Amino acid sequence: MLVRFFRSSFAGQYIAAGVFAAVLWAFVLPAPPPMPEPSGPVILYQLLYRLLSGYPLVASVAGFFVMLVSAFWVNLLFSKHELITKNSSFAAFLFIVLSCWHPSLMTLTPVNLSVLFFLSVIQSMLLAYNRPEPVDLTFSAGFMIMAASFIYIPSLFFYGFLQTTFLVYRTVKWREWMGSFIGLFTPLLFMAVYWFWTDRFVEVITEYGRYFSTFLFRNPWSDAGLWVPALFFLVLTLAGFSFNFSHLQEKTVETRKKMLLLIWLAVWTLITSLYAGPLLVCHSLLAVPAIVPFISNLYLTRKRTLWWELFLWAFILVIGVNLALNLIS
Numbered sequence: 001m002l003v004r005f006f007r008s009s010f011a012g013q014y015i016a017a018g019v020f021a022a023v024l025w026a027f028v029l030p031a032p033p034p035m036p037e038p039s040g041p042v043i044l045y046q047l048l049y050r051l052l053s054g055y056p057l058v059a060s061v062a063g064f065f066v067m068l069v070s071a072f073w074v075n076l077l078f079s080k081h082e083l084i085t086k087n088s089s090f091a092a093f094l095f096i097v098l099s100c101w102h103p104s105l106m107t108l109t110p111v112n113l114s115v116l117f118f119l120s121v122i123q124s125m126l127l128a129y130n131r132p133e134p135v136d137l138t139f140s141a142g143f144m145i146m147a148a149s150f151i152y153i154p155s156l157f158f159y160g161f162l163q164t165t166f167l168v169y170r171t172v173k174w175r176e177w178m179g180s181f182i183g184l185f186t187p188l189l190f191m192a193v194y195w196f197w198t199d200r201f202v203e204v205i206t207e208y209g210r211y212f213s214t215f216l217f218r219n220p221w222s223d224a225g226l227w228v229p230a231l232f233f234l235v236l237t238l239a240g241f242s243f244n245f246s247h248l249q250e251k252t253v254e255t256r257k258k259m260l261l262l263i264w265l266a267v268w269t270l271i272t273s274l275y276a277g278p279l280l281v282c283h284s285l286l287a288v289p290a291i292v293p294f295i296s297n298l299y300l301t302r303k304r305t306l307w308w309e310l311f312l313w314a315f316i317l318v319i320g321v322n323l324a325l326n327l328i329s
Helices: 011-026 043-052 056-080 090-099 110-128 135-149 153-169 174-197 201-212 224-246 253-275 277-300 306-328
Strands: none
Touching (some): 011 056, 011 090, 011 306, 043 056, 056 090, 056 277, 090 306, 110 153, 110 253, 110 277, 135 174, 153 174, 153 253, 174 201, 224 253, 224 306, 253 277
């Protein structure tokens, strides 16, 4: 019933997805989670933190709208590139579910802000496949990665994901590689001038060195309120990957390469989790755009989805119980 309803993409389905997200968010609004403290030289996030950390309700509502924009963007982007079934709103609904699996995610965080930047990177890379010389797109992707790093430092490592994309597409033209490199360093150049002008250049460079020389991995899974929904998240992810891999040869070469691109995004999310530190739970959101198409196809292209639909209902129930317990505690 749930999957059947979101197989269409009329206005009603998107409104229903938005209402569902608002209902989930309503559980945390009486006692909104605090914004995570800035970690490292994240100048853009530090600015937002100073403005909104004293107003947790405003920060939580802002996080809601960031998540909703990301959900609808994901649905439009992957439907356009035929990575999910066309004329379906299920990917948007699934993005909302996977973005609200724990109360700590339901505010403005460095990670959900970075997701917006990464959707721009993904969009550029998907468009680049059919362009003979997509120098502007590779420049834009590099620029967005560096801009995201001013909000969440591990984003900088995703320049490795961008290079992996060139290998997946078998792109060896130096102009495209150089375009991404110039794009990466353009915002850094402007920031370096600002740090030099304010006499903070050496301080910031030292802070970068200290951040990247230390692994910040922490284990947050001792709390059942974390590991139970995380287990549902993991099972859905593995099932989505397994189903799509078994049917990968049925797809066109273009679709296969674009799906491999998303797999590498999930891999780089896992690699960069070593530097997530106290934001490890939030860090999982970077993988959500990558795994949504795989889980969507698990539901939208299978003939029999009863058991998996029951599993999704159980996941939603666990999220609801978790939010309710958080509200009364």
